[in-house]
Amino acid sequence: MSKRGAEELNGAPLKAGQRPENGTSNGDNLDFEDDYEDEFESEDEVMEAGVDGRPDAEREAEAARDAMDVDIKEQTFIPGRSILQPGQTLSPDPSTYEMLHVMSTPWPCLSFDIVRDNLGDNRKRYPRTLYAVAGTQAESARSRENELMILKLSSLSKMDRPNETDSESDDDDDDASDPILESKSITLQSTTNRIRCFQPTQPSADPSQIPMTLTAVSLENSQIQIHNVTPYLRLLSTPGFTLPPDASKPIATLRMHKTEGYALDWAPASSFPAGRLLSGDCAGQIFSSQGTEAGTFSADSKPYLGHTDAVEEIQWSPSEKNVFASASSDGSVKVWDVRSKSRKPAVDVKISDTDVNVMSWSHKTAHLLATGADDGQWGVWDLRQWKPQQGSNSNKQLTPSAVASFNFHKKPITSIEWHPNDDSAVAVTSADNTATLWDLSVEIDDEEYGKEAGLGLGEGAEKVPPQLLFIHHVEDGKEIHWHPQMPGTLMVTGGSGFGVFKTISI
Template sequence: MSKRAADAVDEHAAALKAGERPVADAPPDEAGEFEDEFEDEFESEDEILEAGVDGRPDAEREAEEQQDAMDVDKQTFIPGRTKLAPGETLSPDPSTYDMLHTLSAPWPCLSFDIVRDNLGDNRKTYPATVYAVAGTQAEGGRDKDNELMVLKLSGLSRMERENETDSESDSDDDESGDPILEHKSIPLNSTTNRIRAHQTPPSSGDYSKPPQTITASMLENSQVLIHDVTAHLASFDTPGAVLPPSASKPLSTLRMHKSEGYALDWSPLQPLGKLLTGDNDGLIYVTTRTEGGGWVTDSRPFVGHTSSVEELQWSPNERNVFASASSDGSVKVWDVRSKSRKPAVDVKISNTDINVMSWSKQTFHLLATGADDGQWGVWDLRHWKPNAASPGSQLRPSPVASFDFHKEPITSIEWHPSDDSVVAVGSADNTLTLWDLAVELDDEESREAGMADVPPQLLFVHYMESVKELHWQAQMPGTIMATGSNGFGIFKTISV
């Protein structure tokens, strides 16, 4: 066993045993939102959104709560596997986080995306800043209240440590003070099922200017709206900036889908913009931005799935190749140059819906998928060969790794942007888990660690109600942002 493996298991066992424990849930306040026990607030120029920053609870109270939980259940408490009693929720163990913040939005968001900024790569100092876009899900049929939110989160501080000296705190450029959430709004007339951002050179061709940031929003009404949010992002750093009404108008409204959909992806290898969209009828369309700035959708869809298309991913290294995952239990690989519009490779990998998929940007032959039965796996695309003897038949290869730790549907999955062995997984069991596929232990070592029921590759478990989607912040190593039923969370663990 490697030193990394041993360290990961020791940290992992300690985190699970001494980490998250059930505690009584706080009652909702008069506004209908749960109070943040740490009582932090964010203020925006446009509106005030409530938010909170998790901190260390009183040590004596924490010890008492943990002892009460252990008196009820002498075994290790595993979030997502051990059922909470009515009225209980989980409190985070601050010692396992380097950063942890939560915030609430006007409405829940099913989807969001992190926007790359010009603040530099490999950022490790605090306070931190993150830019993002998100689409809302207004409740009670209030479609006209939906919006595309452009967000700037700044002043994101490092977790305070007990027994930390002032010099240690100063060395991390940490500053005390409340985080700030700034919010720009673009009205939408329907719930956003999926949103993705793409950065492209300015239409003027002047590369000295910052890149243009565009978004594609796949709506519940089956339309796909493309917006330019460059001005909204720039306005955060321009005091007194006022955006004209025209800034909120879409660049294009795509109406080729006859049913709603959730699958959406921009090509990373097409700078101007090449968009994949898939719907509940199993149809996949390709829309391309022209040199003149217009948008053209190929009228012939890619067909082959017998049920809804749940996820689409462009190849990270082949500009004409993409993969699709469907509720028919299959993953298909396509070539946009194909005149037949049929898949080049057709693989049946599950008897349940394949909800999510992620193509590794470091090791191009690895693909991760998550299913409705809670299983997720990693596949080696080099083993997915077309069946020449029987064109169109489905292959049934074996995964290179497979896990059934989660017992509820997998709702999000994403490879670490720079470490091809680390994967983040979100599940409907109210947990977000981090995995290191490089860790290997035999059964005897797992039993000695006291974690026989937990895969040794499991590094960390983060509790978050109804996790819908997660993304790594690629410019801040180890940082993850996620959206759930109670808003957004952004955190960085000490284990990744």
């Protein structure tokens, strides 16, 4: 993000279908001009006068003033450190994006999930298409307007770059068009706290169609509803398709929770092809729900107990089908084995003095777990250090050290996710109105990581971690996900709507 004087901006925020314009001049009508022509007759006189005829101190003072003017007009904005002055506003730097699109919905959608499609993996061509599901958060007085939204975003084009060579755009279609947002909706009776989608492993009867897709929605009224949204996805992708009469009816409504919750995760389909769902609530309870071949779901009556406060996040292990982890407002992360009859955690780790809001288990390196907390810190943990102690102290709460820890954000971490194919790349969103991208493979160079790491914020400014690659502005950012089929592409949601972007750095 860059911070500019208001006179440099047109004052209009980005709308759906708009892209930031690259304001680079083509250089026409520019001439080199010598302000001191003929003032000195020889090079010796010029050198004696200090290049432009003025004392060194005077020239250095003017250079400092000029540098300050440039900083005021346009400079990097660092959340929690930079301050917007009167007349300044934030503007994205288009030179740092390969793709950037923003869009809004009737009500904020503070949780969403990306749907895998049939358009192929490792897609790099433009324009691009993606599918997603999201749940709305309507105002309390209008709660009946809440919806489960099925989204199709198409014609997502690469940003215009006048200086790009033909070879750099070979993979792109010539005729870029405005982005298109299409949606279908299912009425919900309450606000969506969290939504996650699941695709069983059974092959589709028609390989050209999007695979069967189920959604689980954790509602503010404490219910969990499961829908089959496959017909809606086919309606968006197949001309002439019509919805069956009962398409909007949930295939299951689970009522085992007594309070609302935010933690929700499907087990990998390879482990439980019919679907197995874990859900946590604000009372600290975790329930398991099992799908059947007939397409029905039933919830266990006995919860997993161990947390003393709200369960904020649940994640199944990517490598062990009977293991999951949970994060809680009690500041702990616990690891569980569903085969245990006691339904108590196998490992109990205290990692923060504040709420642990979010968590992500690396699918590339299964012993790495990333967490984010209410104090703005996020860290990476090596689960090989979390082995339970033997003997009478086997249930003792552990306090290991993080492999890496960052306190760059000064407000709560609201979402965190590992790159699906790179165990060094992590995406983070925070209540400080930013989404940040990190590269953990970057090593600190003590010589380079000096005062200049403060990015011109003044003497004594807190250094910016060299692992920080990118800052993207998102108002009241809540959730971010990497697209598993388009390398480096991210989707993020917040109070002002959705953003889909890809940076030039990843």
